[in-house]
Amino acid sequence: ALPICQRCAAQVARPGVLTLHLRGGDTVPAGTPEHAQPPCAMYDHILETAGFTHFQIVAQDTRNPCFLHLLQRYPDRLLDVRLGGSLEEAACALLSATSLAMAA
Secondary structure (H helix, E strand, C coil): CCHHHHHHCCCCCCCCEEEEEECCHHHCCCCCHHHCCCCHHHHHHHHHHCCCCEEEEEECCCCCHHHHHHHHHCCCCEEEEEECCCHHHHHHHHHCCCEEEECC
16 A cells, blocks of 8 residues: 555544535636636535535635635534645545545
């Protein structure tokens, strides 16, 4: 197994919890159509129709406008925010997710 997978294996998966990966950094504002991020309504739709009672956010920074939107709209359902950190930490959080919503 790859070393990163061995280190990530120690993270506990959270069944029934949706992990949202919010892009920021060079994608907000989008310099090209390929970097455009989905509207917050996409995350709202998932949270309101897919049966998830709780979610966590993995994000490089707070530049994505959906970051603040989700914090304000669903404060009682938010379990964790993983902000910044290393690429390896973010990869482990995403790899250990049992349910994941992300944008390219």
